[in-house]
Amino acid sequence: MKMNGARILLESLKREGVDLVFGYPGGTVINLYDELMNMREIRHILPRHEQGGTHAADGYARASGKVGVAIATSGPGATNTITGIATAYMDSIPMVIITGQVPTPLIGNDAFQEVDIIGITRPITKHSFLIRSAKDIPAIVQKAFYIARSGRPGPVLIDFPKDVQISQAEFKWPENVDIRGYKPNIEGHQRQIEKAVDMMLAARRPVMYVGGGVILANAAAELTDLARTMQIPVTTTLMGLGSFPESDPLSLKMLGMHGAYCANMAITHTDLVIAVGSRFDDRVTGKIATFAPHAKIIHIDVDPTSIRKNVRVDLPIVGDTRDVLAKMLEYAKNHPDKVAALHSAMEAWHEDISGWKEKHPIGYKASTSIIKPQYVIQKLRELSDDDAIMATDVGQHQMWVAQFFGFQLPRTLLTSGGLGTMGYGLPAAMGAQAAFPKRQVLCVCGDGGVQMNMQEMATLVQQRLPVKIIILNNNFLGMVRQWQELFFDKRYSQTCLELPMDFVKLAEAYGAKGLKADKPSEVERVLKEGLAHKGPVIMEFKIAREEKVLPMVPAGASLNEMVLNA
Amino acid sequence: MQHTISVVVENEFGVLSRVVGLFSGRGFNIDSLSVAPTMDESLSRITIVTRGDDAILEQISKQLNKLVDVIKVLDFSDGSAIEREMALIKVAAEDDSRAEVLRIVDIFRAKIVDVTPKSYTIEITGNPSKINAILDLLKPLGLKELVRTGAVAIGRGPKGWKG
Ligand SMILES: Cc1ncc(C[n+]2csc(CCOP(=O)(O)OP(=O)(O)O)c2C)c(N)n1
Numbered sequence: 001m002k003m004n005g006a007r008i009l010l011e012s013l014k015r016e017g018v019d020l021v022f023g024y025p026g027g028t029v030i031n032l033y034d035e036l037m038n039m040r041e042i043r044h045i046l047p048r049h050e051q052g053g054t055h056a057a058d059g060y061a062r063a064s065g066k067v068g069v070a071i072a073t074s075g076p077g078a079t080n081t082i083t084g085i086a087t088a089y090m091d092s093i094p095m096v097i098i099t100g101q102v103p104t105p106l107i108g109n110d111a112f113q114e115v116d117i118i119g120i121t122r123p124i125t126k127h128s129f130l131i132r133s134a135k136d137i138p139a140i141v142q143k144a145f146y147i148a149r150s151g152r153p154g155p156v157l158i159d160f161p162k163d164v165q166i167s168q169a170e171f172k173w174p175e176n177v178d179i180r181g182y183k184p185n186i187e188g189h190q191r192q193i194e195k196a197v198d199m200m201l202a203a204r205r206p207v208m209y210v211g212g213g214v215i216l217a218n219a220a221a222e223l224t225d226l227a228r229t230m231q232i233p234v235t236t237t238l239m240g241l242g243s244f245p246e247s248d249p250l251s252l253k254m255l256g257m258h259g260a261y262c263a264n265m266a267i268t269h270t271d272l273v274i275a276v277g278s279r280f281d282d283r284v285t286g287k288i289a290t291f292a293p294h295a296k297i298i299h300i301d302v303d304p305t306s307i308r309k310n311v312r313v314d315l316p317i318v319g320d321t322r323d324v325l326a327k328m329l330e331y332a333k334n335h336p337d338k339v340a341a342l343h344s345a346m347e348a349w350h351e352d353i354s355g356w357k358e359k360h361p362i363g364y365k366a367s368t369s370i371i372k373p374q375y376v377i378q379k380l381r382e383l384s385d386d387d388a389i390m391a392t393d394v395g396q397h398q399m400w401v402a403q404f405f406g407f408q409l410p411r412t413l414l415t416s417g418g419l420g421t422m423g424y425g426l427p428a429a430m431g432a433q434a435a436f437p438k439r440q441v442l443c444v445c446g447d448g449g450v451q452m453n454m455q456e457m458a459t460l461v462q463q464r465l466p467v468k469i470i471i472l473n474n475n476f477l478g479m480v481r482q483w484q485e486l487f488f489d490k491r492y493s494q495t496c497l498e499l500p501m502d503f504v505k506l507a508e509a510y511g512a513k514g515l516k517a518d519k520p521s522e523v524e525r526v527l528k529e530g531l532a533h534k535g536p537v538i539m540e541f542k543i544a545r546e547e548k549v550l551p552m553v554p555a556g557a558s559l560n561e562m563v564l565n566a
Numbered sequence: 567m568q569h570t571i572s573v574v575v576e577n578e579f580g581v582l583s584r585v586v587g588l589f590s591g592r593g594f595n596i597d598s599l600s601v602a603p604t605m606d607e608s609l610s611r612i613t614i615v616t617r618g619d620d621a622i623l624e625q626i627s628k629q630l631n632k633l634v635d636v637i638k639v640l641d642f643s644d645g646s647a648i649e650r651e652m653a654l655i656k657v658a659a660e661d662d663s664r665a666e667v668l669r670i671v672d673i674f675r676a677k678i679v680d681v682t683p684k685s686y687t688i689e690i691t692g693n694p695s696k697i698n699a700i701l702d703l704l705k706p707l708g709l710k711e712l713v714r715t716g717a718v719a720i721g722r723g724p725k726g727w728k729g
Pocket of ligand 1: 393396398423447448472474477478480
C-alpha cells in the first residue's frame with residue numbers, strides 16, 4: 001500500500017516499538033504532525049521548548065533503557081535541540097531526533113528556516129541521516145534505532161525534508177539491519193576475560209571503578225554479583241551511581257573531584273584497577289599522571305576508543321560489559337579455592353578501607369538555625385520511595401545528591417555528567433515520569449539551573465506528570481561561587497542571583513503546588529506534604545547560602561590531595 | 567612520525583566531512599588527503615597522511631573505525647605499501663636556467679607538460695620524498711606555482727585490501 005512519507009515515518013516508529021515522542025511542531029513538520037493525528041498508538045508530549053523536549057526524550061531513555069524520540073521543526077526548532085543532543089552524546093544515551101528540513105530542491109539556498117543541522121550536529125551525534133526519498137524511510141529509521149541503541153549508545157539524527165514527507169511510496173519494513181561499516185563488538189574475548197580474573201585473583205588491593213557503561217548495558221546485577229563473590233570494593237563515577245548498592249559494605253561510593261575520601265584513597269593505594277564502563281574522565285582521575293600510581297589497569301568497555309585514550313591499560317577487554325562481567329563471574333565461580341584465597345589475602349586491604357571510611361566519612365556540620373542542603377537530601381532519601389527516580393540539574397546540589405542520596409538501583413539517577421548541562425533536570429524528570437507514570441520521580445535543582453527550563457512546569461501540569469521538584473535555593477550560582485571562594489579570593493563575579501525568586505508563586509502561576517521551608521524544623525513537613533501531593537510540586541528550601549561541596553580535589557591536583565574542610 | 571592511512575568508506579554524501587571533521591575536532595593532523603571512488607563504485611578510498619606518536623595513531627585508527635560509514639582502515643605506517651604522489655610544478659625558466667631545469671627534469675624522469683618563453687610546467691610522479699627532492703633543486707631557480715595531489719598508497723604483495 002502506498003502512503004506518504006510522513007505516514008511511513010510514523011509506521012516505522014511504531015515498528016521500532018515507539019509509543020511516546022516529545023516534539024514541537026512547525027512549518028517543515030506540519031505534514032508529519034497532520035499524520036500524527038491519525039496515529040493513536042503514539043503518544044505525543046508537547047514541551048514548551050525544544051531543548052526541554054530533547055532532555056525529556058533523554059530522561060525517558062535513561063530511566064527506561066529504551067530509545068528516546070524527539071521531534072523538532074527545521075531552523076530554530078532544530079538548533080534548539082542541540083544542547084539536548086550534546087548532553088545525550090556525552091553520556092552515551094540512545095536517542096533518535098527527527099528534524100524537519102526545507103524541501104529538497106531548496107536545500108542550500110538559505111531558504112526560510114533552513115539550517116544545515118546535520119553539519120551542525122555532526123560532532124555530537126553518533127550518526128545522522130538525510131532522507132532523500134520516501135521509499136528509504138523504513139530502512140533509515142531501522143538503522144537509526146539500531147545505531148542509537150547498540151554498541152556504545154548515542155543520539156542519531158534524522159533530517160526529514162518537507163517534500164519527502166508529502167511524496168508517496170510503498171511501506172516496506174526491512175527484515176533485518178545490516179550496516180557493513182558498523183559491527184559493534186559485543187562479545188568479550190574469552191582468553192582476555194580469564195586473564196582479567198586471574199589478575200584479580202592475584203591482586204592484594206584491588207578496586208573496581210565503575211561508570212555509566214554498566215548501567216547502559218543493564219549489567220548492574222552481574223557487577224554486583226562479581227564484586228560480592230570476589231569481595232572486591234567498588235567505587236563508581238557520577239554516571240555509575242546505582243550500578244552497585246551504596247548500602248553494601250563493599251561500596252566506596254563515588255570517586256573523583258567530589259568523591260568520598262575512602263574511594264580516592266583506595267585508588268591511590270590500589271594495586272589493580274578494574275575499570276568497567278568508565279572512561280577516565282578528568283573529573284574522576286584528577287591529575288592523570290598520579291592516578292592509581294601503583295596499579296595495573298584492566299579496562300572493560302564496549303567502545304575501543306575509550307581504551308588507552310587517557311591512561312595506559314595493562315589488559316583491555318572490548319565488549320558489552322554485561323557479557324564480559326557474566327563470563328568473569330562464571331570463571332571466578334569455577335575457582336572457589338582461589339577466590340577463598342583472595343578473600344584472606346585482602347584482609348589488610350579491607351582494614352585499610354574501613355579505616356579510611358571511619359577517618360573521613362562523607363559528612364557535614366549540622367545546624368538547627370539554618371537549612372543545610374545535605375540534610376534536605378538525607379531527609380528526602382528517608383521519606384521517598386525506595387525505587388524513586390532522581391533527576392538532578394548541575395551544580396552543588398547535584399554533588400550533594402550524589403554524596404548523600406545513597407543510590408541502590410540502576411537507572412534511578414538521571415544527571416548530566418559529561419556535558420554538565422544546567423537546565424537538564426526538570427525536563428529529564430518529565431521524560432522519566434512519562435515513562436513511569438506510577439513511580440515517584442524527584443528532581444533536585446539549584447535556583448539558577450531550574451530557571452533554564454522552567455517553562456516545562458506548564459508541560460508537567462498539562463500532561464499530569466506529578467514530578468516532585470526540590471529547589472535548593474542559595475540565591476547563588478553556587479558551584480561557580482564555590483570556585484570563586486576557593487580559588488578567586490571570594491570575588492563573586494556575576495554569581496549572585498540578587499533577585500530573590502518566589503518559587504511558590506511561580507509554581508502556583510503554572511497551576512502546580514508550591515511549598516517553602518525557611519528553617520530546618522520545616523524541612524520534614526514540607527517534604528512529606530510535597531511528596532504526598534498528587535500533582536507536580538515545587539518544594540523550595542532556603543539553604544545555607546555559602547555551604548560548600550566537600551571534599552574537593554582541586555582541578556589538576558592528585559586524588560589524594562583532597563580539601564576535606566575549608 | 568608521519569603515517570599514511572587508507573580509509574575505505576561508503577561512497578556517499580557527507581562521508582568526507584565526517585572523516586575530516588573527526589581530524590579537526592580531535593586535533594589530529596592532516597598533512598595531505600586524497601579521495602576518489604574505487605573499482606567498487608559504492609566505495610571511496612581516502613588516503614590521509616598524518617602525524618603523531620603511537621598513542622595518537624592508535625586513537626586516529628580507532629576513531630575512524632568507529633564512524634558508521636567507514637568500512638576499513640588500513641594503516642601503512644610500517645612501509646608495507648607503495649606510495650605515490652603527483653605534482654605539477656611551474657618554474658621560472660629564462661636564459662641560463664632553461665637548460666638547468668631540463669637537466670633536473672631529465673634526472674628525475676619528470677615531464678615537461680607546458681612551455682613558455684619564461685617558464686616550464688613540470689609533471690612528476692613518485693614517492694613524496696622524490697617530489698620533495700626535485701623541489702629542493704628547483705626552488706633556487708624560482709618556483710611560480712606548485713600543486714600536489716597528496717599521496718595515495720596501495721599494499722604490497724598479491725592481495726587486495728579485502729584479503
Ligand atoms: C548551561 C550551563 N551554563 C553554565 C554552566 C556553568 N555552571 C556550572 S554549575 C553553575 C551554577 C549552578 O547554580 P545553581 O543552578 O543555582 O545550582 P547550585 O550550584 O547553587 O546548586 C554554573 C553556572 C553550566 N554548567 N551549564
